[in-house]
Amino acid sequence: MSARTAGGDKQSFIEQARRAQIVASATKVIAETRYAGASLALIAEDAGISKGVISYHFTSKSELMEEVVRRILAEVVEFVVESVKDRESATEVLRGQILAVAEHMRERPAAIMALHEIAANMRAPDGSLRSGIEASEEILRLLEGIYEMGQRTGEFRAFDCRVMAVTHNAAVNDMFAYWATHPGHDLDAHAAELADVFVRATREEPSA
Amino acid sequence: MSARTAGGDKQSFIEQARRAQIVASATKVIAETRYAGASLALIAEDAGISKGVISYHFTSKSELMEEVVRRILAEVVEFVVESVKDRESATEVLRGQILAVAEHMRERPAAIMALHEIAANMRAPDGSLRSGIEASEEILRLLEGIYEMGQRTGEFRAFDCRVMAVTHNAAVNDMFAYWATHPGHDLDAHAAELADVFVRATREEPSA
DNA sequence: CTAAATTTTGGCCGCTCGGTCAGAATCTAG
DNA sequence: CTAGATTCTGACCGAGCGGCCAAAATTTAG
Structure with a gap:
C-alpha cells in the first residue's frame, strides 16, 4: 500500500510515472470535456488503464x-x-x-x-x-x-x-x-x- | 398542457408568477450552492413546491x-x-x-x-x-x-x-x-x- | 352543482458518478 | 524457482441527478 501513503514519501519511478501519466490524461480530458465532464472513467480510458488505478495512486x-x-x-x-x-x-x-x-x-x-x-x-x-x-x-x-x-x-x-x-x-x-x-x-x-x-x-x- | 407549449403563447398570470417564483429560487440556490450544487430538488425546496412543478413549467x-x-x-x-x-x-x-x-x-x-x-x-x-x-x-x-x-x-x-x-x-x-x-x-x-x-x-x- | 381543464404531488426510472474491494497479474528479492 | 510485495483489474455499491407520470387536488367554465 505504499502508493497510498501521504505525499512526503520517496516514491518509485514507476509510481511517479503513473501519476504523471494520469495527470497528463486528466489535463487532456478536462480540456476536451470541461471539468464537469471529466469523469474518472474517461480519464482512465484516455490513459489506457483501469479506473481503479487512479484510486490506487490518488486518494481522491x-x-x-x-x-x-x-x-x-x-x-x-x-x-x-x-x-x-x-x-x-x-x-x-x-x-x-x-x-x-x-x-x-x-x-x-x-x-x-x-x-x-x-x-x-x-x-x-x-x-x-x-x-x-x-x-x-x-x-x-x-x-x-x-x-x-x-x-x-x-x-x-x-x-x-x-x-x-x-x-x-x-x-x-x-x-x-x-x-x-x-x-x-x-x-x-x-x-x-x-x-x-x-x-x-x-x-x-x-x-x- | 398549455404551460408546456413554446414561448410565444399568452400565458396566464399564475403561470407567469410561478415561473418568476421558480426563477427567483433558482437564482438564490445557484448563488448559495454554485451551479453544480443547484439541483431541481433544492430549487423546488426553496420555492416550497414539489420538484415536478418545475418540470411542468419548464421543459428542462x-x-x-x-x-x-x-x-x-x-x-x-x-x-x-x-x-x-x-x-x-x-x-x-x-x-x-x-x-x-x-x-x-x-x-x-x-x-x-x-x-x-x-x-x-x-x-x-x-x-x-x-x-x-x-x-x-x-x-x-x-x-x-x-x-x-x-x-x-x-x-x-x-x-x-x-x-x-x-x-x-x-x-x-x-x-x-x-x-x-x-x-x-x-x-x-x-x-x-x-x-x-x-x-x-x-x-x-x-x-x- | 357538475364536469372539464389546469396544476400539483410524490414516488419512480434509468443513468452516471466517485469510491471500494477481492482476487488476478506482475514485479522483486532471496 | 519461490514467496512476498506491489500494482492492476473489473465488477460492484450507494448516492444524487434530471426527467417522467398516474393520480390527486384545485381552479375554471357552463
Whole structure:
C-alpha cells in the first residue's frame, strides 16, 4: 500500500510515472470535456488503464485535480519567469509577462484550458472557497510584485497594486477564454493591445 | 398542457408568477450552492413546491437556466443604461458604467453570482460552446459601442474596440469575483481604480 | 352543482458518478 | 524457482441527478 501513503514519501519511478501519466490524461480530458465532464472513467480510458488505478495512486479525485493544477501552474510560472528574467524596467517586465503568457497559451492550450476549468470549478474540501482562487493567489502576488517594483523605481504612477494585479490577471485569463472560443481571433494582436493598455494605465496623465 | 407549449403563447398570470417564483429560487440556490450544487430538488425546496412543478413549467433544466440568465441580464442592462443615459462624453459613460455595475453588485449580489455561475458552466444544447459566452455577447457589444463612440468623437486614441471591450468586461467581472471571495475588500475603491485604469488606457500617451 | 381543464404531488426510472474491494497479474528479492 | 510485495483489474455499491407520470387536488367554465 505504499502508493497510498501521504505525499512526503520517496516514491518509485514507476509510481511517479503513473501519476504523471494520469495527470497528463486528466489535463487532456478536462480540456476536451470541461471539468464537469471529466469523469474518472474517461480519464482512465484516455490513459489506457483501469479506473481503479487512479484510486490506487490518488486518494481522491480532488487530490488528482490539485496535482494537475500544481503541475500546470509550475509550468506556466517557469515559462514566464524564464522569458522575462532579463528585462530591466518594470514596463518591459509587464509587456514581457503578457506576451509570454500568450505564447504559452498557443503552445499548450489544453493545459491552460484545464487550469481555467479547474480554477473555475473546484472547491476546497470544506466547500467554502474555490481552491482555484487560492491557487491563482500565487500568480496574483507575482503580478502585484511587478507593479510594486514599477512604483518603487518611480516608473509607475500611484495606484492600488492589488487591484491592478487582479485586473491584469483577469484580462490575461479572458484573453485566453476569448481566443479559445473565437476561432480566427488574433492572439498576438490581442496580447500586444493588452500590453499597451496596461502600460498606459501605469502612466501619469494630465487631464482629469 | 398549455404551460408546456413554446414561448410565444399568452400565458396566464399564475403561470407567469410561478415561473418568476421558480426563477427567483433558482437564482438564490445557484448563488448559495454554485451551479453544480443547484439541483431541481433544492430549487423546488426553496420555492416550497414539489420538484415536478418545475418540470411542468419548464421543459428542462437548461430552459430554466436560460430564463434565469435572461432575467438577470435584462435587469443589469436596464440598471446600467438608466444610470448612464444622461452622461455626455464617452469618458463619462465609461466611468458611469463601471460605477453602476459595482453599485448593482452591492445591491443584488446573489443575482450577479448566479449569472457568473451559469455563464461559466452552462453549455449550448450541442455541447460545443458556452451559452454563457453567447449571453455576454450582448454586454460585449454594448461596451464595444462605448469605445467606438469615444473614437468617433476623437476623445479616445486608436485601439481595437473589441479587445478593449473584452478586457473591460473581464475586469468588471473579476472585480465581482474578487469582492465576493475576499471579505472586507473595498468594492467602491476597486471600481474607482478600474475606471481610472480604463480611462487612462484610452488616452494618447507620448512616450512609447 | 357538475364536469372539464389546469396544476400539483410524490414516488419512480434509468443513468452516471466517485469510491471500494477481492482476487488476478506482475514485479522483486532471496 | 519461490514467496512476498506491489500494482492492476473489473465488477460492484450507494448516492444524487434530471426527467417522467398516474393520480390527486384545485381552479375554471357552463
